[in-house]
Amino acid sequence: MKKTAKVSMVLVLLIGLLAACSKDSNEKKTDNPEPAQTTTTTDNQETTPDSKFADYSKGFEKAVTIKIPVYERAFEGWNVSDNYYTRWIQKEFGGKYNVKVDFVPISRGGEVTDYQQLLAAGNAPDIIYHYDMPQAMAYYSQNVMQPLNYEEVANYAPTYWNNLKAINEQYGVLDGKNTFVFASRPDYGNFAGIIRKDWVEKVGMKVEDLTSLEKFNEMLVKWKEAGLGTAGAGLTANIYNYAGAFRDYPVDPKENVIYSDIAVGEFTTKATERWLKNLSYQYHNGLIDPEFYLRKDGVSQKAEFVAGRTGTFGDYMASNMDLFEATKKNNPEAEFAYLPAVAGIPGGKDLPINSPYPFGMIMGINSATSDEARIAIWMYLEWMSQPDVLFFLQNGVEGENYTLDADGIPVKNDAFTGESALSKNNNKDYWCLVTEAPSYGSEEQTLKALKKFWTPPGYEQIVDDMLAAAAEAKAKRGTTHDPMFITPIAAVNEYKADLNNLFQELYLKIVMGPEDQFDKLYAAAKEQYLKAGYQEILDEKSKAYDAGQFIS
Amino acid sequence: MKSAVTATIKNENGLLEKSKAKKGFKYYFRRDWQFYSLLLIPIAFVLVFKYASMFGLIIAFKNYRIADGFWGSEWVGLDVFKQLFSKPDFVRAIRNTLLLNILGLTCGFIMPIVLALLLNELKGVVFKRVNQTLLYMPHFVSWVIIGAIAYQLLGKGSGMINNLIDQLGGERIPFLQDDLHWLFSYIAIGVWQSMGWGSIIYLAAISGINPELYEAATVDGAGRLRKMWNVTLPSIRPTIVTLLILSLGGIMGGSFEHVFALANKATTEFTTTIPVLAFRWGIENGSFSRATALGLFQSVIGLILVLIADRIAKKLGEDGLL
Numbered sequence: 055m056k057k058t059a060k061v062s063m064v065l066v067l068l069i070g071l072l073a074a075c076s077k078d079s080n081e082k083k084t085d086n087p088e089p090a091q092t093t094t095t096t097d098n099q100e101t102t103p104d105s106k107f108a109d110y111s112k113g114f115e116k117a118v119t120i121k122i123p124v125y126e127r128a129f130e131g132w133n134v135s136d137n138y139y140t141r142w143i144q145k146e147f148g149g150k151y152n153v154k155v156d157f158v159p160i161s162r163g164g165e166v167t168d169y170q171q172l173l174a175a176g177n178a179p180d181i182i183y184h185y186d187m188p189q190a191m192a193y194y195s196q197n198v199m200q201p202l203n204y205e206e207v208a209n210y211a212p213t214y215w216n217n218l219k220a221i222n223e224q225y226g227v228l229d230g231k232n233t234f235v236f237a238s239r240p241d242y243g244n245f246a247g248i249i250r251k252d253w254v255e256k257v258g259m260k261v262e263d264l265t266s267l268e269k270f271n272e273m274l275v276k277w278k279e280a281g282l283g284t285a286g287a288g289l290t291a292n293i294y295n296y297a298g299a300f301r302d303y304p305v306d307p308k309e310n311v312i313y314s315d316i317a318v319g320e321f322t323t324k325a326t327e328r329w330l331k332n333l334s335y336q337y338h339n340g341l342i343d344p345e346f347y348l349r350k351d352g353v354s355q356k357a358e359f360v361a362g363r364t365g366t367f368g369d370y371m372a373s374n375m376d377l378f379e380a381t382k383k384n385n386p387e388a389e390f391a392y393l394p395a396v397a398g399i400p401g402g403k404d405l406p407i408n409s410p411y412p413f414g415m416i417m418g419i420n421s422a423t424s425d426e427a428r429i430a431i432w433m434y435l436e437w438m439s440q441p442d443v444l445f446f447l448q449n450g451v452e453g454e455n456y457t458l459d460a461d462g463i464p465v466k467n468d469a470f471t472g473e474s475a476l477s478k479n480n481n482k483d484y485w486c487l488v489t490e491a492p493s494y495g496s497e498e499q500t501l502k503a504l505k506k507f508w509t510p511p512g513y514e515q516i517v518d519d520m521l522a523a524a525a526e527a528k529a530k531r532g533t534t535h536d537p538m539f540i541t542p543i544a545a546v547n548e549y550k551a552d553l554n555n556l557f558q559e560l561y562l563k564i565v566m567g568p569e570d571q572f573d574k575l576y577a578a579a580k581e582q583y584l585k586a587g588y589q590e591i592l593d594e595k596s597k598a599y600d601a602g603q604f605i606s
Numbered sequence: 607m608k609s610a611v612t613a614t615i616k617n618e619n620g621l622l623e624k625s626k627a628k629k630g631f632k633y634y635f636r637r638d639w640q641f642y643s644l645l646l647i648p649i650a651f652v653l654v655f656k657y658a659s660m661f662g663l664i665i666a667f668k669n670y671r672i673a674d675g676f677w678g679s680e681w682v683g684l685d686v687f688k689q690l691f692s693k694p695d696f697v698r699a700i701r702n703t704l705l706l707n708i709l710g711l712t713c714g715f716i717m718p719i720v721l722a723l724l725l726n727e728l729k730g731v732v733f734k735r736v737n738q739t740l741l742y743m744p745h746f747v748s749w750v751i752i753g754a755i756a757y758q759l760l761g762k763g764s765g766m767i768n769n770l771i772d773q774l775g776g777e778r779i780p781f782l783q784d785d786l787h788w789l790f791s792y793i794a795i796g797v798w799q800s801m802g803w804g805s806i807i808y809l810a811a812i813s814g815i816n817p818e819l820y821e822a823a824t825v826d827g828a829g830r831l832r833k834m835w836n837v838t839l840p841s842i843r844p845t846i847v848t849l850l851i852l853s854l855g856g857i858m859g860g861s862f863e864h865v866f867a868l869a870n871k872a873t874t875e876f877t878t879t880i881p882v883l884a885f886r887w888g889i890e891n892g893s894f895s896r897a898t899a900l901g902l903f904q905s906v907i908g909l910i911l912v913l914i915a916d917r918i919a920k921k922l923g924e925d926g927l928l
């Protein structure tokens with residue numbers, strides 16, 4: 055009697071549980087076929103006679119929810135999923151088409167982890183995006199993206215499609231399947247190396263003297279002797295693009311393709327050895343931040359620069375950036391200059407410069423996304439591609455965030471802190487779905503406008519130098535791109551996290567280990583790294599290279 | 607316990623309802639259904655979060671891919687385990703997990719008992735309460751915060767304590783930036799974080815000790831330390847044994863956050879542990895099958911350890927758990 059009662063109670067609970075679960079899975083299952091019908095049958099929606107696509111220009115009959123990812127960069131006082139602009143998007147776009155736009159925060163520093171968790175839990179946003187192709191491809195190879203119909207994109211997002219047709223068709227097709235759509239990447243960058251000019255001059259040098267890595271190190275020695283401070287440095291992890299400056303050119307084409315990988319460090323190459331040697335020298339002679347391995351992100355490196363302990367830092371330029379003011383608060387005598395890239399190149403040699411890829415954000419559609427939600431996303435891209443919408447998202451409210459100058463270029467009011475204040479990077483994490491940089495007509499006009507956005511008052515010289523360097527690089531560069539495989543490399547996905555971890559462990563051991571044991575430590579580490587999966591990656595890449603499955 | 611129940615029955619129903627111990631479940635359920643319904647919440651919790659989620663363990667035997675789901679993924683037998691055991695990090699993780707947890711258990715298990723004994727001796731009620739509360743507090747602080755504070759205080763380059771040492775003319779100590787120092791700091795911070803909280807249960811057990819025992823000891827001329835050793839400790843021995851058995855189950859697991867928050871990339875000798883590896887494989891790399899297999903392996907070993915400990919405890923004349 056007792057037992058049966060117990061058992062029956064447990065059963066009741068279990069059945070309740072199972073019912074809840076199966077209800078859920080039923081919902082999921084019907085999710086896909088149902089909207090598919092709405093596109094094939096008319097289902098109260100008018101179809102234009104010459105189109106096989108339902109017409110939603112008057113909005114969806116039943117509210118559609120789309121989940122849009124947005125990078126969470128931990129800007130102070132900024133709620134990425136609920137702010138003036140998300141509400142504006144909901145009102146303007148959502149209200150017009152009966153779409154509920156949910157913003158899903160994705161932490162910028164841990165985006166892959168966030169996505170993995172969200173995907174496994176079935177909560178991932180409808181757009182799965184990443185800035186780098188290898189990771190985008192890794193998502194694709196996990197089967198979490200659905201194949202796309204580019205005709206459908208063109209139908210619901212004609213403006214967007216016209217802007218990006220060529221790029222989507224050239225780079226978006228994997229294994230014969232339309233997989234990605236892209237945002238455009240106008241060729242403007244605003245990342246600048248910054249150096250404490252007052253320190254450089256205090257040791258009797260000029261920034262113009264820094265024409266090679268050797269000269270730079272020379273200066274660091276003087277900084278140290280003068281008790282000024284060190285160069286800023288951080289932990290090398292997750293993104294491996296250090297090798298370029300340390301290679302011998304011309305590079306063997308095959309080696310170039312199989313070793314260049316932003317996600318997996320090319321630990322075993324000659325370039326890496328040189329890079330490590332230099333770091334080891336800098337570390338043991340007290341030329342760089344002695345606790346560089348604790349600086350895992352820009353924020354912690356910035357803190358060292360602001361405190362006046364380090365004299366170099368790299369940051370994205372923006373008129374409202376607080377780097378200079380914050381540093382001056384601690385070090386009133388501080389002066390700043392643009393640190394040319396050549397100061398990081400051994401021998402100051404001329405590096406061949408690759409053309410950047412013409413795309414910014416790489417986006418796939420979640421395989422669990424319904425047809426209606428997918429269409430709503432195309433409509434969202436279309437809406438955002440409208441110049442007035444983009445302009446508003448990038449600049450805010452006229453008279454509050456900015457005023458227009460004689461050329462019709464917005465002049466930002468950085469002091470504005472009202473409700474419609476833009477995020478620290480000018481709301482880019484919302485409009486990055488269609489473009490990486492704003493455009494104001496001609497290139498000249500755009501550059502003029504961008505320069506204003508990038509220039510904190512009083513630091514015009516830094517932006518001028520940065521733009522001059524960019525123009526010079528542009529003039530010199532060839533037609534090649536950074537190499538990229540157009541087929542997923544399974545071994546990369548298999549070993550990436552282990553190798554990423556091992557790379558950090560090994561390179562720190564070598565750099566911080568006794569200098570006279572460098573060769574021994576490095577040889578052992580190389581072997582360990584190859585064994586931990588890197589050899590498999592190289593073999594697979596080599597095969598893919600021989601099969602011609604790459605572009606460069 | 608039993609006598610208390612029969613006593614209440616007597617009080618409620620008078621002498622007529624003597625010896626009703628043989629009544630069926632139905633009778634008690636009808637009488638106390640409100641209490642039983644309250645029980646549903648914890649039962650549901652355990653079923654959903656402890657049992658239902660075990661269903662996910664099947665992916666340790668499958669080549670799980672998010673898109674194929676639990677059912678759709680292909681069965682691969684023990685392949686995942688074979689792969690797991692061949693990973694060099696696996697052996698290292700087991701060594702570190704055992705090392706950290708055995709050290710942690712040795713220090714972290716004794717300290718709450720000592721603390722409870724000491725707190726019990728305090729006479730001033732206010733002073734005792736304030737101290738108790740202060741000692742609990744770290745338990746409620748997230749490891750991420752503790753990690754950040756630890757580096758602010760103990761960091762070699764600019765940690766406050768090191769700055770102080772430096773100013774007093776000493777050598778800076780790499781509390782968290784040298785493997786052996788790190789190990790010591792890890793254990794010490796762990797003990798600091800958990801001892802206050804851990805002492806609660808012992809304090810409760812101590813408060814249940816029959817005061818007559820103390821009185822008898824006083825009459826026999828026992829001092830404070832004697833009483834502590836001969837009355838308090840033996841009285842809370844069952845509690846100690848129960849908690850020891852329970853904590854042995856965690857010896858293959860341990861806290862992920864504890865290691866993760868205190869680790870840095872240059873001090874990695876002891877930081878690759880099973881939970882850290884499960885995080886790296888499962889969450890960072892998306893190799894859910896392998897991470898699950900690792901978790902399952904860890905749980906099975908944990909279960910075996912608990913069973914062995916329980917057996918030993920029974921052999922030694924204690925009650926045990928099962």
